[in-house]
Structure formats: structure tokens, C-alpha cells
Amino acid sequence: MTLVPVLVLAALLFSLGVYGLLARRNAVLVLLAIELMLNAVNINLIAFEAMIRDSLATGQVFAIFVITVAAAEVGIGLAIVLLIFRNRATANVDEFNLMKW
Amino acid sequence: MTNFLLAAAEEEVHEIVAGTGGFFGEYAWIMLVLPWIAVLGIIFFGKRMKYLGAEIAIAMLAFNTIWSTILFVLNITKGVVYEGAVVIAEIGSDLVFELGWVVDGLSIMMYFVVSFVGLVIFIYAVGYMEGDVRVTWFFAAFTIFAGSMLVLVGAPNLVQLIIGWEGVGLASYLLIGHYWEKKENSSAGMKAFYTNKVADVGLIIGAIMVGATLGTFRFSELSRAAVEHADDLALVAGMIGALLFFGAMGKSAQFPFHIWLPDAMAGPTPVSALMHAATMVTAGVYLMARTFPLYQNLAEDIRPWMVAIGAITLFAMGLLALVANDIKKVLAYSTVSQLGYMMTAVAAGGYTAGVFHLFTHAFFKALLFLGAGSVIHAVHSNNMSDMGGLRKVMPRTYWTFLIGSLALAGILPFAGFWSKDEILVTLGHEGYTAVMWIAIAGAFVTAFYMTRAVTLTFWGTYKGHGHPHESKPIMTVPLITLAVPAAIIGLLNIPGVEFGNTGNFTTWLGMREVVMGDHHASAPDWGMAAIGLGAAVLGILAGLALYARDRATQQERDEFEIPVLYPLLRRKYYMDDAALGLVWLIKAPFANAINWINDYIIDGMVNTVGFVTSGLAHLVYGGLDQRGIDLGFNAMAYGSGGSGERLRRLQTGQLQQYASVFVGAAVMFVIGFVLFR
Numbered sequence: 001m002t003l004v005p006v007l008v009l010a011a012l013l014f015s016l017g018v019y020g021l022l023a024r025r026n027a028v029l030v031l032l033a034i035e036l037m038l039n040a041v042n043i044n045l046i047a048f049e050a051m052i053r054d055s056l057a058t059g060q061v062f063a064i065f066v067i068t069v070a071a072a073e074v075g076i077g078l079a080i081v082l083l084i085f086r087n088r089a090t091a092n093v094d095e096f097n098l099m100k101w
Numbered sequence: 102m103t104n105f106l107l108a109a110a111e112e113e114v115h116e117i118v119a120g121t122g123g124f125f126g127e128y129a130w131i132m133l134v135l136p137w138i139a140v141l142g143i144i145f146f147g148k149r150m151k152y153l154g155a156e157i158a159i160a161m162l163a164f165n166t167i168w169s170t171i172l173f174v175l176n177i178t179k180g181v182v183y184e185g186a187v188v189i190a191e192i193g194s195d196l197v198f199e200l201g202w203v204v205d206g207l208s209i210m211m212y213f214v215v216s217f218v219g220l221v222i223f224i225y226a227v228g229y230m231e232g233d234v235r236v237t238w239f240f241a242a243f244t245i246f247a248g249s250m251l252v253l254v255g256a257p258n259l260v261q262l263i264i265g266w267e268g269v270g271l272a273s274y275l276l277i278g279h280y281w282e283k284k285e286n287s288s289a290g291m292k293a294f295y296t297n298k299v300a301d302v303g304l305i306i307g308a309i310m311v312g313a314t315l316g317t318f319r320f321s322e323l324s325r326a327a328v329e330h331a332d333d334l335a336l337v338a339g340m341i342g343a344l345l346f347f348g349a350m351g352k353s354a355q356f357p358f359h360i361w362l363p364d365a366m367a368g369p370t371p372v373s374a375l376m377h378a379a380t381m382v383t384a385g386v387y388l389m390a391r392t393f394p395l396y397q398n399l400a401e402d403i404r405p406w407m408v409a410i411g412a413i414t415l416f417a418m419g420l421l422a423l424v425a426n427d428i429k430k431v432l433a434y435s436t437v438s439q440l441g442y443m444m445t446a447v448a449a450g451g452y453t454a455g456v457f458h459l460f461t462h463a464f465f466k467a468l469l470f471l472g473a474g475s476v477i478h479a480v481h482s483n484n485m486s487d488m489g490g491l492r493k494v495m496p497r498t499y500w501t502f503l504i505g506s507l508a509l510a511g512i513l514p515f516a517g518f519w520s521k522d523e524i525l526v527t528l529g530h531e532g533y534t535a536v537m538w539i540a541i542a543g544a545f546v547t548a549f550y551m552t553r554a555v556t557l558t559f560w561g562t563y564k565g566h567g568h569p570h571e572s573k574p575i576m577t578v579p580l581i582t583l584a585v586p587a588a589i590i591g592l593l594n595i596p597g598v599e600f601g602n603t604g605n606f607t608t609w610l611g612m613r614e615v616v617m618g619d620h621h622a623s624a625p626d627w628g629m630a631a632i633g634l635g636a637a638v639l640g641i642l643a644g645l646a647l648y649a650r651d652r653a654t655q656q657e658r659d660e661f662e663i664p665v666l667y668p669l670l671r672r673k674y675y676m677d678d679a680a681l682g683l684v685w686l687i688k689a690p691f692a693n694a695i696n697w698i699n700d701y702i703i704d705g706m707v708n709t710v711g712f713v714t715s716g717l718a719h720l721v722y723g724g725l726d727q728r729g730i731d732l733g734f735n736a737m738a739y740g741s742g743g744s745g746e747r748l749r750r751l752q753t754g755q756l757q758q759y760a761s762v763f764v765g766a767a768v769m770f771v772i773g774f775v776l777f778r
Binding site for chain 2: 018021022030093094096097098099100
């Protein structure tokens with residue numbers, strides 16, 4: 001099995017995520033894009049681990065870490081989005097100006 | 102002090118008089134230290150307790166009462182003389198400052214009086230002060246009052262006595278001005294403090310002279326030197342005696358220093374009771390009794406003067422009680438008068454007579470004040486013109502007040518009779534016949550004004566407002582507790598009557614390291630007793646004749662009955678005016694001169710210095726500080742402010758702008774990595 005197609009897949013997935021992160025206006029979709037990027041990273045980790053055949057399975061362990069962090073992050077992110085939506089009746093990222101000076 | 106005494110109790114105590122102290126004598130210092138621990142406890146924990154700290158003070162006094170009762174009994178059965186001290190510091194080369202405790206007949210009697218009467222008054226105060234704004238503070242100051250007195254009566258030397266003496270003065274100032282929201286109350290406190298301070302100068306100079314002459318401040322050494330007629334002491338004994346007496350005149354309110362005492366009635370009634378019975382005014386008499394050998398053996402020249410001052414006090418101040426409308430002022434003048442008796446007796450050579458009168462007076466005067474407080478609590482007025490007819494609504498107060506009045510008037514079985522009789526006998530024996538007759542006339546006056554007080558307060562019809570009712574048990578039980586000794590305690594010292602083989606009060610009081618050599622009769626002098634009793638009965642009859650009828654207002658009646666003296670007495674012999682005038686007379690020229698010096702000389706110097714300093718400061722400020730140092734700081738501040746103003750525009754709050762920057766930076770980083778690796 002060659003490494004290159006897998007890396008290409010991961011790169012495509014990551015680019016898709018970057019596009020979604022920068023271009024989408026809906027906050028939920030922005031979060032989904034972040035998940036895409038994280039999963040692209042996961043694919044890379046697993047692929048390299050499979051190639052090296054590390055006896056400690058470091059790549060898989062890190063992938064599990066990333067999944068855990070991603071779950072937590074998406075939980076917090078959705079909660080924030082939900083609260084902002086309740087207060088402002090919108091999930092449009094452009095209208096969030098809470099972090100402005 | 103606690104640490105010193107605790108350490109001392111272990112090893113460092115040197116026994117000045119190693120006598121038959123026993124455990125209770127050797128550890129009697131606990132009674133002197135405990136009040137101060139109680140004060141700290143009240144201040145720090147009082148507010149959280151149920152009775153706001155009173156329970157700490159009461160527990161402390163209960164402990165002291167038990168301890169002093171044990172000492173009292175020990176003194177009766179086998180005699181206790183002990184004196185210990187700890188060196189605190191050395192003054193110069195040959196003087197030492199010691200703190201210690203004396204246990205002998207005189208101080209045991211005082212420990213007992215202060216603790217027992219204090220305990221009863223403190224319990225009463227819990228009821229009387231209920232709902233007051235500063236109960237915890239009151240009890241802290243009250244405990245300082247009792248504690249200072251214990252330090253005073255336990256003092257083995259003049260220095261410790263002065264410490265206690267000033268502590269009593271301070272506490273009295275705090276307590277008289279307890280209701281300081283009213284100007285005249287705090288003024289009364291200051292009047293007491295200043296009057297005492299003037300007299301204290303005499304005490305302090307006297308103490309310094311004792312130290313300079315004898316090389317020690319100890320009473321025991323002073324007494325011994327006096328008894329042995331030491332030459333160096335004999336030279337200055339008259340002056341020392343006069344100075345110490347001057348100090349005692351202030352505390353014991355002798356003419357003309359009596360002016361502070363009636364105004365001291367501004368404090369709460371329990372304070373008056375404690376001040377008049379056990380703690381403050383007895384200090385002067387106690388000092389005279391403590392230094393009695395000095396007067397008995399060396400300072401004999403000044404004794405007639407002391408007797409004269411006591412005689413003036415006992416008679417003239419008694420008369421003032423005739424016209425007072427405030428029931429507490431009647432009792433206050435009565436106290437001054439009774440202090441005159443004590444002072445006269447001690448000065449005339451009647452150590453036992455004077456101190457015995459102090460002892461009995463403490464019980465019945467505390468009782469009278471507490472009774473007056475109970476009445477005041479019920480009718481909400483100090484004036485007897487607002488009272489009357491309280492006999493029926495306040496039976497317990499009435500009966501106990503009556504017992505106290507009879508004891509004060511000197512009616513046969515009650516306490517005051519025995520002690521007053523002893524004073525009269527002593528005066529007669531020592532050859533002061535004229536003074537003896539003045540004292541008998543004073544007994545008449547005493548009976549007269551007490552009859553007036555009882556009739557105006559408790560008889561006739563009620564003239565005040567509202568419906569008075571009997572006080573709560575926490576106030577009446579102390580009254581009853583004090584009524585018992587007020588009635589019977591005089592029996593302790595019937596001349597010739599001894600209790601088993603231990604003698605009577607005279608013997609117990611004579612338990613001192615130095616033989617006293619005062620006169621005391623071996624058998625009752627029934628002739629003198631009859632004269633004294635006759636004067637008292639006459640006084641009561643006269644009082645009943647004038648006041649028992651409900652007729653006109655009280656002031657009209659007083660003016661009618663005492664026509665010539667009345668204006669003089671109303672103005673208190675113009676003594677207050679004279680004191681103020683004297684102060685003004687001394688003050689005015691001095692004040693003017695000092696004012697001139699102040700305005701023209703001192704102010705001139707101060708102004709010059711100030712002007713120069715201010716000019717220099719302006720130079721430094723304007724030139725160096727403002728233009729030099731500040732410039733650098735200002736530049737830095739402007740720089741950071743300006744850059745911040747520009748930088749903050751980057752912070753738009755738009756998430757996707759931030760993300761674009763991240764991504765852009767990451768891309769550029771990757772490109773750079775690929776190209777330049």
C-alpha cells in the first residue's frame with residue numbers, strides 16, 4: 001500500500017475544512033469544518049503509523065487523543081453557539097462582535 | 102505583666118515578708134492578674150456571648166470572691182501575713198520597680214470588699230444595662246475598674262499603687278462618660294479626671310520623695326522606718342505625709358477636691374455604686390491606712406490639719422445632701438460625708454475605726470446606690486420630685502433601701518452604727534473633742550437627709566409619669582444579698598466581743614508586719630453609743646416631721662425649712678464657681694503671655710523655616726521633578742498609549758478574519774519551509 005493517495009485524501013479533506021472555516025457564515029458549519037480538519041490530521045497520523053509500524057502504536061494513540069479533544073471542543077463550541085443564538089436569534093459568524101475591543 | 106508574674110510564681114519571687122502565707126497567700130497574685138485576662142476575653146469574645154461578655158467578668162469576680170473569702174477565713178483562724186514581688190526593672194542605680202502582692206489583714210479585707218461587692222454589682226449591672234448601646238464596652242471598662250483597684254490594694258510598693266491608682270482614674274473617666282453622646286456627661290468624666298490629676302501630683306511627688314529618702318518604694322520598709330524613727334525619714338516625714346494625703350484627698354473626694362464626685366453621677370448607676378462603695382473613693386482612705394505608721398509615728402504635725410479637712414468634709418458635704426433633688430446626688434454627698442468620717446478617723450489615729458467604717462460603708466452604700474438605680478429604672482428619672490409612693494409598688498427595693506438607710510444613719514443593730522460609734526470613741530479618746538461633736542452633728546445630718554430621701558422616694562403619693570413596677574429578680578436579688586451584710590456586718594467589731602480565741606475585726610485588721618499602735622477600746626462605750634444613737638434618732642424624727650407630710654413642692658419645702666442656708670447649699674458653697682474662677686485666674690495671665698510668645702516668637706521662627714523650606718521645595722518641584730524626571734516618564738506613557746491606539750484596530754472581533762490570518766501564516770510558513778530547507 002502506498003502512502004501518497006492517503007496523504008492526498010487527507011490534504012483534500014484539510015483544504016475542504018479550511019475553506020469551510022473561512023467561507024461559511026453559519027457558526028455550526030464552521031464547527032463542522034474544524035472537525036473535518038481534525039479528521040484529516042487523524043488520517044495522516046494513522047497512515048504514518050501504519051507505514052512506520054511503531055511498536056508503541058503512537059499514531060493511533062494520538063489519533064484517539066485528537067478525537068477526545070475534538071469531542072470536548074465541539075461540545076463547548078456548540079454550547080457557545082447555542083447561547084449566542086438564544087440571545088441574538090442568529091448564528092451568523094459575521095454578526096458576532098463580542099470579542100471586538 | 103502576666104508573663105512576669107507567671108515566671109515569677111515558678112522561681113523568681115523574692116518574699117519581702119515571709120510570713121504565714123500558705124498556698125492561698127503565695128498564689129494570691131492570681132487575683133490581681135485574672136481581671137486583665139478577663140478584660141481581654143471580654144474585648145475579643147464578649148460580643149459573641151449571650152450576656153455580651155458580662156459572664157466573663159462575673160466568673161472572674163466569683164473566683165476572686167471565693168479566693169478572698171478563703172483568705173479571710175484563714176486570716177481569722179491563724180492570721181496571714183505574706184508579701185511577694187518580682188523585679189521588673191531597675192530605676193537608676195539603687196531603686197527597683199517591682200510588681201507584687203500583699204496579703205495581710207488590710208489587703209485581705211479590701212480584696213474581699215472589692216470582689217464581693219463588685220460581684221454583686223456586676224450581676225445587677227447585667228439587668229440594669231440590658232439594651233444599652235455599648236454593653237460589652239461597658240463591662241470591659243468596668244472590669245478594668247475592678248482590676249485596677251485590686252492591683253492598687255495588692256500593691257506592696259508605691260509605684261504599683263500609683264499604677265492601680267491611675268488605672269482606677271482612667272476607668273472612672275471612661276465609665277462616668279459612658280453616655281458621651283451628651284456633652285455634660287463627657288464633661289463630668291473630664292472633671293473627675295482633671296480634679297484627680299491635680300491631686301495625683303502630690304501622690305507622685307510624695308512617692309518620689311519616699312524613694313529618694315529610703316531607697317525603696319516598699320510600704321513595709323516605709324512602715325518599718327517610721328516605727329524605728331529613722332533619722333533621714335524623720336526629716337521629710339511631714340512633707341511626705343502631706344503630699345500623700347494631698348493625693349488621697351483627690352481620690353477620696355475630700356474638701357476642696359470633692360467637686361468631682363457629685364458630677365460623677367453622670368455615669369450608669371452600677372458605676373456609681375462600685376465607685377462609691379468599693380473601688381475608687383476608698384483608695385485614698387486605703388492609702389492612709391497603708392501608710393498609717395508614717396502618720397502615727399513621724400508625721401504627727403500634719404495630723405490636726407488632716408483631721409480638720411476630714412471634719413469640714415464630713416459636716417459641710419453632709420449638709421449639701423439636704424437640698425439635692427437628684428437621688429443619686431443625695432447619696433453622692435452622703436458618700437463624701439462618710440469619706441470625711443473615715444479620713445478624720447484615720448488621721449486622728451483610729452486605723453481600725455476608719456477602715457472598719459470603710460468596710461461597712463462599702464456594703465450599705467452599694468446597697469443604697471443599687472436601690473436608687475432600681476427606682477430610677479422604674480420611674481425613668483433621677484429626681485425625687487418625680488417619685489414618691491413607691492413603697493407599695495416596689496416592696497423589695499423599699500425594704501432593702503430602708504435597711505441601707507438605717508445602716509447609714511447609724512441605728513443600733515445595723516452596720517453603720519458600730520463603725521460610726523467607733524469613730525466617735527476614737528475622736529474622743531485622741532482628744533479631738535470639738536471634732537467629735539462635729540461628727541455627732543454630722544450623724545444628725547446623715548439621719549436627716551436619709552429620712553428625707555426615703556420619705557420623698559417611697560412615701561406619700563406618686564408624682565411622676567407612667568406606672569412604675571418592681572425590678573426584675575436579677576436586680577432585686579443583689580439588693581437582698583447586700584442587705585444582709587448591711588444589716589449585720591457591724592457585729593464583727595463590737596469592742597470586747599471576741600469570736601472564740603481569734604479576736605474580732607480589730608485583731609484581724611491588725612495582722613500586719615508592723616505593729617500599728619492605734620487605739621481601740623476593750624469594752625463598748627455605752628455613753629458615746631447613746632449620744633451617737635440619740636443624734637441619729639433625732640435626725641430621723643426631724644426628717645419625718647418635715648418631710649413625712651405631702652405638702653407643696655419639694656423645692657418650696659426645702660426653701661421654707663432651711664431658709665438661711667438654702668441659697669448657699671444650692672450653689673454648693675460656690676465651690677464649683679470658685680474652682681472655675683481659680684482656674685481662670687491662673688490661666689488668664691499665663692495664657693495671654695504664652696499666646697503672645699506663640700504668636701510673635703514661635704510662629705515667627707516656624708514661619709521662617711516654613712518659608713525657606715517651601716521655597717526650596719518649589720524649586721525642586723518645578724525645575725527638577727516636573728521638567729526633568731517627569732519628561733522621560735511622560736514620553737514613555739505617550740508612546741505606549743499611541744501604539745496601543747493603533748494596534749487595537751486589529752482586534753475586530755471577526756473570527757474568520759483571525760482564522761484567515763492563521764491560515765495565511767501557516768501557508769506562508771509551509772512555502773518558506775519547502776523553498777528554503
